[in-house]
Amino acid sequence: MTKPSLLELPPGVQLVYLAEGGANVIFRFVATAPSKPTSGIKKDAKNISIPPPSTINSTEHGNLPARFHGKLLRLRKETAADLPYTEIVRNFDTIIRPLFRPDELVDQTLVRLPEGLLARCNEQLRAIERSGARPAKRHGASLCLTEPFGLLITDMTTAGDPGATLTELKPKWLIQSPSAPATALRCRTCALREMKNQRARRRGQNEQRSFCPLDLVSDRFENVLHATGRIKGCKDRTRLARILYRNPTLLKLQSHQKARRDVGLHGPPPQSREMSLAMTLRDCTMFVKIPQDEKSPVEIRLGDLDLKIGAGGKAEYWRDMETQLINHGWYRGCNNQTPSECALQGPRRPNPNPNALT
Ligand SMILES: O=P(O)(O)O[C@@H]1[C@@H](OP(=O)(O)O)[C@H](OP(=O)(O)O)[C@H](O)[C@H](OP(=O)(O)O)[C@H]1OP(=O)(O)O
Numbered sequence: 001m002t003k004p005s006l007l008e009l010p011p012g013v014q015l016v017y018l019a020e021g022g023a024n025v026i027f028r029f030v031a032t033a034p035s036k037p038t039s040g041i042k043k044d045a046k047n048i049s050i051p052p053p054s055t056i057n058s059t060e061h062g063n064l065p066a067r068f069h070g071k072l073l074r075l076r077k078e079t080a081a082d083l084p085y086t087e088i089v090r091n092f093d094t095i096i097r098p099l100f101r102p103d104e105l106v107d108q109t110l111v112r113l114p115e116g117l118l119a120r121c122n123e124q125l126r127a128i129e130r131s132g133a134r135p136a137k138r139h140g141a142s143l144c145l146t147e148p149f150g151l152l153i154t155d156m157t158t159a160g161d162p163g164a165t166l167t168e169l170k171p172k173w174l175i176q177s178p179s180a181p182a183t184a185l186r187c188r189t190c191a192l193r194e195m196k197n198q199r200a201r202r203r204g205q206n207e208q209r210s211f212c213p214l215d216l217v218s219d220r221f222e223n224v225l226h227a228t229g230r231i232k233g234c235k236d237r238t239r240l241a242r243i244l245y246r247n248p249t250l251l252k253l254q255s256h257q258k259a260r261r262d263v264g265l266h267g268p269p270p271q272s273r274e275m276s277l278a279m280t281l282r283d284c285t286m287f288v289k290i291p292q293d294e295k296s297p298v299e300i301r302l303g304d305l306d307l308k309i310g311a312g313g314k315a316e317y318w319r320d321m322e323t324q325l326i327n328h329g330w331y332r333g334c335n336n337q338t339p340s341e342c343a344l345q346g347p348r349r350p351n352p353n354p355n356a357l358t
């Protein structure tokens with residue numbers, strides 16, 4: 001069988017910073033008309049290109065080859081994990097892809113990078129940092145200069161459809177941790193958030209407010225509505241709740257989590273492939289692109305499904321978190337100074353055995 005030929009980015013490609021996480025930076029392609037190759041591209045004090053927002057939102061494809069339309073470029077940061085994109089893509093193709101339909105996933109395809117592109121992007125990151133537009137917690141991080149590839153990923157932004165809105169959420173743990181106490185009044189996600197918030201309060205930092213994942217997969221619409229009211233950036237909680245209520249992709253994610261339920265303190269060895277997959281499925285991002293017209297289809301895809309690895313201290317971190325949540329009363333809700341969002345406390349508590357006759 002012949003291997004599909006590897007994509008290459010054209011040498012003159014123009015990119016603009018979109019967003020970043022702890023391990024990757026996302027860039028948008030900027031279409032430039034061949035006659036005016038850098039029209040509208042500003043230079044900052046150090047002569048680094050920063051295309052203006054009007055170019056960023058352009059729906060024109062200009063001289064960009066067709067196979068890059070509707071795509072973003074994901075570039076790898078220098079991190080302790082140091083896992084090459086070839087391996088990330090191999091894990092994605094063999095372990096993650098078979099679990100979902102293609103239209104449920106943010107696709108990712110390897111693309112070879114032209115010489116000098118990473119150095120230029122690093123300059124752009126520094127320029128953005130100086131301009132104050134880079135999130136403070138990401139300052140100082142740069143792209144890995146030895147990574148020869150980038151990933152072309154499905155563009156879930158609304159750039160091609162300005163009337164649409166994008167909601168981004170992390171569904172997190174859609175079932176309780178098996179090692180949580182039976183009498184728990186907090187799910188794994190709410191317990192951990194409350195623990196982190198107490199630390200943040202002590203340091204004078206902002207607390208994180210979010211929804212309870214158990215509400216998101218509730219079979220009661222009003223609980224899903226309760227959750228969508230707490231999703232950051234959600235402009236129409238009722239419409240989003242209608243979209244997410246019994247949503248097949250969300251329920252599929254939950255059922256994959258159920259099939260890999262041996263997490264927490266029990267189950268497979270913390271550095272095993274099974275544990276890696278179980279934890280990956282509990283830390284992905286759901287992108288919901290909602291068109292203005294209620295009759296047009298909504299696009300829902302899961303992203304950030306890079307297989308986690310237990311090495312490098314991660315397995316110990318997972319185990320340590322669970323031990324703290326159990327031993328310091330976070331699952332039992334003993335430390336709370338503010339009302340809890342968790343569905344396990346109060347009238348929204350899910351029925352532990354929905355099939356049981358009452
Ligand atoms: O530990 P958690 O549950 O808070 O999840 C971490 C995430 O925190 P958040 O969901 O935003 O509160 C965290 O998200 P942020 O970087 O804080 O946005 C990461 O996703 C982290 O995974 P990794 O170390 O990048 O592989 C996540 O770590 P693990 O899923 O590997 O535990």
Ligand SMILES: Nc1ncnc2c1ncn2[C@@H]1O[C@H](COP(=O)(O)OP(=O)(O)OP(=O)(O)O)[C@@H](O)[C@H]1O
Nearest residue numbers: 019020021022023024026106153154155156157304
């Ligand atoms: N396909 C996409 N369409 C639109 N925006 C995206 C897409 N993928 C990522 N983003 C944006 O970029 C951010 C960072 O991307 P990504 O999740 O790939 O980074 P990461 O470093 O892997 O994250 P983490 O910190 O969870 O490890 C996302 O939170 C999101 O805002």
